[in-house]
Amino acid sequence: MLPKPFLQHWAAKLTAELAVDSLPFVEQMAARDRQGAVDYLKGAARRYTTIRADLGSKAHDLFERLIRGEDVGRVHPDLEPYRKHFEEFLAAVRPELVGAEDVAWSDQHEYAGSFDAMLRVWLDDDNRPTPDRSGRSVLLMVDWKTSKDTYADVALQMSAYANADRIISADGSSRPMPEFDGAAVLHVTADQWAFKPVRIDPEVYGYFLTLRKVFTWDREVSKTVIGKALAASSKKIVTGTQRRAG
Template identity: 30%
Template sequence: MTGQQQRFARRNHGTGHGYTLDGHEIPGVTTIIGLLDKPALVNWAAEQSASYAVENWGRLSELPLMERAKQIRNARFAKNRQATTKGTRIHAMAERLQAGEPVESIDVPLTVESQVQAVARFLDDWQMQPVCAETPLCNTGYRYGGTLDSIVTSPRLGTILMDWKTGKGVYDETALQLAAYRAADLTLAEQVTVGPRGGRKTSWVEQPMPEVDGCYVAHVLTDSIELHPVTADEQVLAAFLYLREVYDLWTTRTGWRFRDTPGYAPTVGAPIYPEDKPVKEQDDE
């Protein structure tokens, strides 16, 4: 596709990112899957707030009531940031190891040293060689984007799409994620050009999505890796595409962030009773 106008792009903004196709924003795979109800997360958040309150009862009791409530309410976000930071570091180290860097040459933080050593052993044991890593992708027909963790080859498994998970468990939603990635038809490959004075310029080249023989999750534990096969077949893809349709039919219609788009059409109107209610008061609510 060299020489053609680039259709797909990933744009980073702050700590997040988004995707565009043909100049229009498209939803990410994880955003679409986020439509699913996750009661376990609600329970987890409640447990984090309760634990924080119990463990910090003395200090919190000296604070004003509203500040006390704010710190308890936000406790889960601090815990989640710690886990996210650790997971991001492990992902970054795994990417470098897959690219062939020896673990001895990587400055590994002590907080993830045992996990990185486990990743290195795992890659050696399965003789995994990289095809691509942290690769943006999209499906141009169903118009969604995403970023896969890695595609590798292994003598025992062939060419596989692999996702690294660093949380407490591996959940069925991962199958939706990998099925969506597997069905992509366009990826972005990083291309680095070195100038005559040693300057480096990075650009992105569109390429077809590689075919894979299977999908797997590498679950990173404290000092070992569990490799799980994942069913990411046509039925699982169909379930994801139903969610994709719900996103278009409902989220873009009622979501506040879409209020300036033509498709925004909330289903609940302003109150019509009592009839003497001031218009301004209706708008404020």
């Protein structure tokens, strides 16, 4: 429900770059099949997001296996940097897994979503992780991100998870959502990783609930607010200009 006007410019940029970088190929394609060339260029953004989503899904699966202590063995070369960085995170923070890939369910506000992990970590007085677990214990809602950057709307997503009413596990069992001390996002790319705190306080959650209401307006209420015409013209008027054009 958040406006994202930058996506239009991003998609246009990808299309323009593809056209310029593959100009001879596009010219040959257009000579044989103009519509095929148009569709090829038009699909640039969709193909990119599909590839990135596939890599992200595989990385998430890898992270879950690693956080559960599984020996993953050899991985695809494209995933190797992500495995290396995630293992560096585990060594630097040494979190305790409390839960992963369960569903956060809100009965009160009617939403649900699958979260990546609930982790217990130990922090010193400067809120730095203590891998020897000598600091104070905190429970965090945690999300893995493999995108180019971390974006502010992750706070809306994580506040929704943390403030849900209950957790539904894969076996269908349900338990109350625990109280969290905070949230964090682990941002992992092929080049680096960073573990960043995320606000999930009542102010942030309030913005999520506002967007949740906008969702209801968009999908349900907006379709009910305009009724059938109480009165209307009996027939369509045809102007002289239209008659002459006919």
